[in-house]
Amino acid sequence: MRDLRIVFMGTPDFAVTSLKHIIEAKYNVVGVITAPDRPAGRGRKLHQSAVKEYALSQDLPILQPTSLKSLEFLEDLKEWNPNLQVVVAFRMLPKIVWQLPEYGTFNLHASLLPQYRGAAPINWAVINGEKTTGVSTFFIDEKIDTGKMILQRETKIEEDETVGSLHDRLMVIGADLIVETLDLIKKGSVKTIPQPNSEVLKDAPKLTKENTRIDWSQEINSIYNHIRGLNPYPAAWTVIKNGEAELNAKIYDVSITLEEHSHELGTIIQEDNNLKVAVKNGYLFLNEIQLPGKRKMKTKDLLNGYQFEKHSKVL
Numbered sequence: 001m002r003d004l005r006i007v008f009m010g011t012p013d014f015a016v017t018s019l020k021h022i023i024e025a026k027y028n029v030v031g032v033i034t035a036p037d038r039p040a041g042r043g044r045k046l047h048q049s050a051v052k053e054y055a056l057s058q059d060l061p062i063l064q065p066t067s068l069k070s071l072e073f074l075e076d077l078k079e080w081n082p083n084l085q086v087v088v089a090f091r092m093l094p095k096i097v098w099q100l101p102e103y104g105t106f107n108l109h110a111s112l113l114p115q116y117r118g119a120a121p122i123n124w125a126v127i128n129g130e131k132t133t134g135v136s137t138f139f140i141d142e143k144i145d146t147g148k149m150i151l152q153r154e155t156k157i158e159e160d161e162t163v164g165s166l167h168d169r170l171m172v173i174g175a176d177l178i179v180e181t182l183d184l185i186k187k188g189s190v191k192t193i194p195q196p197n198s199e200v201l202k203d204a205p206k207l208t209k210e211n212t213r214i215d216w217s218q219e220i221n222s223i224y225n226h227i228r229g230l231n232p233y234p235a236a237w238t239v240i241k242n243g244e245a246e247l248n249a250k251i252y253d254v255s256i257t258l259e260e261h262s263h264e265l266g267t268i269i270q271e272d273n274n275l276k277v278a279v280k281n282g283y284l285f286l287n288e289i290q291l292p293g294k295r296k297m298k299t300k301d302l303l304n305g306y307q308f309e310k311h312s313k314v315l
Contacts, residue, residue, distance in 0.1 A: 002103070002186050007082040009033040011049045014171050015088040018108060019051060021175035022086065023058060027182055031061040031080040033090070069094050084185060086178060087140065098140040103185055105140045108174045110167075111204065112136060112152055114195040117145035118204035122170060126163050126229030128202060129221065132156055133166070135174040137181040139192060148192035150181050162231040162253075207234055214238045216266045216314050220256055220281045227254050235290070239315040240268070242308055246315070252296060253288035268312040273300035277314055 006029045008019050022029060032055040040047035048056075055062050061080070065073035074096065085105035087093065098105040111121035113136040118124075125133040134154040141147040153173050157166060184190045205211070207230070214223060214236050230236040235250040263269070263278035276283040290296040291306070 002083075002188060004028060004103070004182065004186055005030045005081060005083050006182075007031045007033060007077065007080055007085045007101070008051075008088075009085060009090040009093075010051045010088040011035045012089050013050045014110075014167065014174075015090070016050045016054045017171045018086070018088045018175040018178050019054060021179050022182065025179045025182070027179075029060055030082055031063065031077075033063045033065070033077075035091075036064045036066055068097055084182075086182075088174070088178070092144065093140060095142065106137050106150060106181060106185075107140050107145075107147070108178055109136050109138065109145055110170045110174060112154060113138060113145060113149060114198055115202050116204040117201075119206040121204040122167050123163050123207060123229050124202065124204040126157065126161065126166060127226050128229075129225045130157055133170070135170055135177050137177055138195070146195060148194055150184065150190055150192055151177055153177050160228070162228045164232045209237075212236055214251065214314070216277070216279060218280070220258065220279045220284060223279055223284055224254060224256050227251055240291075240312065241315055242268075242312045247292055249292070250290040250296070251286060251288075252290070255285045255287060256282055257285070258282040264313070266313045266315065268308055268314060270303070270308050270312075273303055275299045275303065275308065 004027060006022065006027055008022065008029055010019065011034050019032070032051060034049045034051040034055070037046040037048050039045065052062060063073065063076055067073065077097070077100065083102040085098065085101050087105060087107040093105065109121065111125065112134040116124055132154055134152055136152045137150040138147040139150065155169060155173060212230055212234060214226060216223065227236045231252045235252060237248060237250050240247045240249045259282050261278055261283070265278055265280065267278040269276050269278065275286045277286065286299050288296060289299055289302060
């Protein structure tokens with residue numbers, strides 16, 4: 001059995017569950033590396049990462065480098081004398097960092113590699129209407145998410161599942177897979193395999209203002225998948241033309257009805273407490289929405305104090 005001295009690297013909530021599982025499995029975490037504190041909120045107060053908050057609660061040593069190539073950081077890292085590094089939802093590591101430990105550096109990625117390499121694999125799996133996804137552990141190499149795989153675990157994506165619920169499920173599945181991976185490394189029984197070649201590789205690029213905007217010319221299921229793949233974060237958005245006003249609105253929960261109609265695509269129809277948009281092959285009901293300067297709210301609550309004009313439409 002190997003005596004593991006683990007450095008954990010991660011920043012958001014997704015990574016906290018993995019670190020917590022490692023601690024609860026009684027592995028020796030000699031240090032944690034996370035993002036620097038950042039100003040947030042109206043008061044611009046410094047905000048600690050979710051991983052830092054948990055690490056502090058466990059009295060774990062913490063480093064928050066602005067540069068992963070600085071001599072000061074590398075010296076501090078070497079003082080911990082790690083022989084294994086675990087990376088979950090962190091930034092790209094320079095070679096001098098990932099090749100440091102004797103037993104390597106492995107990463108948890110929230111997809112079934114080689115599919116959905118990149119920054120937002122959970123979102124894009126839902127946006128693209130996938131029926132399954134999963135998590136993978138692999139040893140880091142020079143390129144992004146291309147290293148030799150250790151373990152994978154698959155899970156079903158429900159037809160009405162949002163990226164929020166899928167994120168939370170993969171967070172736990174991934175944390176369990178990390179502990180399984182650690183068990184193999186501890187025993188010295190890891191058997192890696194190269195990532196399989198695939199004729200069609202689907203990427204998971206960073207989410208931007210451009211690729212999160214709703215394209216109302218698409219087929220109804222594509223729009224539906226796009227919105228649920230961005231709910232609750234960062235949220236799909238559109239421009240609503242209501243009279244002379246053009247409003248940037250975030251769209252969250254939606255549902256669909258398949259039926260033929262003669263409305264112009266993008267037309268907004270208000271019926272009692274419901275708001276629906278005419279799209280190809282049916283209507284998309286806006287169940288939860290956020291207008292500029294307002295909080296996110298159920299559409300029926302919004303309509304109590306806000307009126308859509310007869311010829312309103314989405315752009």
